[in-house]
Amino acid sequence: MSRVITITSGKGGVGKTTTTANLGTALAMQGLRVAVVDADIGLRNLDVVMGLENRIVYDLVDVVEGRCRLRQALIKDKHFPDLCLLPAAQTRDKDAVSPDDMIALANQLRAEFDYVLFDSPAGIEAGFRNAIAGADEVVIVTTPEVSAVRDADRIIGLVEAFEKGHPRLILNRLKPRMVSRGEMMSVEDVLQILAIDLVGVVPDDETIVTATNRGEVAVLDRTSLAGRAFSDIARRLKGEQVPFMVLEEQQGVIDRLFGMFGRRPRGSER
Amino acid sequence: MGFFNSLFSGKRDRSSDVARDRLLTVLVHDRVKLTPDMLEQLKAELSAVIAKYVPSVEPGEIEVSLMRGESSDHLKADIPLRRTT
Secondary structure (H helix, E strand, O other), X not given: OOEEEEEEOOOOOOOHHHHHHHHHHHHHHOOOOEEEXXXXXXXXOHHHHOOOHHHOOOOHHHHHOOOOOHHHHOEEOOOOOOEEEEOOOOOOOHHHOOHHHHHHHXXXXXXXXXXXXXXXXXXXXXXXXXXXXXXXXXXXXXXXXXXXXHHHHHHHHHHHHOOOOOOEEEEEEEOHHHHHOOOOOOHHHHHHHHOOEEEEEEEOOHHHHHHHHOOOOHHHOOOOHHHHHXXXXXXXXXXXXXXXXXXXXXXXXXXXXXXXXXOOOOOOOO | OOHHHHHXXXXXXXXXXXXXXXXXXXXXXXXXXXXXXXXXXXXXXXXXXXXHHXXXXXXXXXXXXXXXXXXXXXXXXXXXXXXXX
């Protein structure tokens, strides 16, 4: 049975679009038919993150307003023919569609794909409500920062108020070295504050920047730690039991001493 | 903050702990929808009511705060009384 999952966050810039692109690609790599939908109308971005910006002819609003058929607007991925992008409109705004339109769209996509991922805009207003309207479940992306966690808490409340069940969490851009020095909230800190189930932790990783520069996604890069984390999350979404990557270092006095002088014993950084 | 303090004792100085504590406070306020302004007003009215029954209350010293607990949040009031001996 198909599943429709919305990726959202409240705060902007925490990695929703990167997460959507990577999870979509990872699920396609695992042999599933996947549609990724850019629900950020007016601020289209999922296309550039996936390197598909030159292939856009029609967009989500064209589909909703009946100017084209769904299949005409879907763009096939460069690597996986069973992965498709439905781009957002760039010249319209969020009021161009309604939650009912989005539910109808989600149901149309269900018929063709195993997984449908909606990339939500930031915020808690119409765009966010549209993005979750058709979802069976919601995944919240946050980073270990006070502003992002506060917004995540607000979003959790809203998702529950809209009767979308209990959302699950992806903690993005964790810096294990900072956590072990006590300079960044840990996975446990964030989970304790938000009281939510964790679906994965993604380490802060430069390969995300370099991959995005080229319009590629990190899951295609075997050397990317973040890419591996996203692949693991995709498998967990499918219901597989995948152990969590060990990111945080056990910190002893020696480590802390080295930490204070800005050095670490060789090999201690993952 | 002393160098050795931070090395051996000062767990509370860690910025991650500060972040967590600040978040816990902010989230309780967000969830209860009580602004700092309203909290001040609550405090003023509370002292007025208490002063009616307990004359030895120190109105300026009443502390009202929202606390996050394990299973529920608490509105906590600390009301010091003047000693009349």
